[in-house]
Amino acid sequence: SAVISQKPSRDICQRGTSLTIQCQVDSQVTMMFWYRQQPGQSLTLIATANQGSEATYESGFVIDKFPISRPNLTFSTLTVSNMSPEDSSIYLCSVLRGTGSYEQYFGPGTRLTVT
């Protein structure tokens, strides 16, 4: 398994502001992922964060809105920019572990409320 921490665990933010979420892993991983889980919904992949290259965004998500940094193999940040109430969600980072078929492990999530 993997030990993954996220900061902050929750926040309440004003419309129009930005929040940066941090994800720390207990050991080096090649790929990290950021997901969004809107209230009562399943998880939607936002982007894949690879160290040393730009993040790869899924359809419907853009870098200007969700800039991602991956400065090293144990850490990543996701920024939610120019927030609106529709951005209220749980944001989760995840990593893959294993060889061949990878198991995916998640951080505890950051619960964001935008007022």
Added chain:
Amino acid sequence: SQQGEEDPQALSIQEGENATMNCSYKTSINNLQWYRQNSGRGLVHLILIRSNEREKHSGRLRVTLDTSKKSSSLLITASRAADTASYFCATATLNTGNQFYFGTGTSLTVIP
């Protein structure tokens, strides 16, 4: 985008009964994983089944995979109140490498 669909969306059973949840997906997969999410909490990895496997067990959990029908099932035997949670399947598809796409989830309530 979501790859999988789970059914039922919600399930309510008595403690001690078995719970079965199904997941259907659209494209060929590399593997499929099941997760549990307690209300307001993070996701817990339950079990991974590879595309060349048909059945896996882990404690009270039994997962089956039918690649011809593009479906998987999760069986929880002798359910407990603590099993109350949402359960999701996630697939890693052949053409997306290691990216996982989640199903819609099944909300399970186990009544003591």
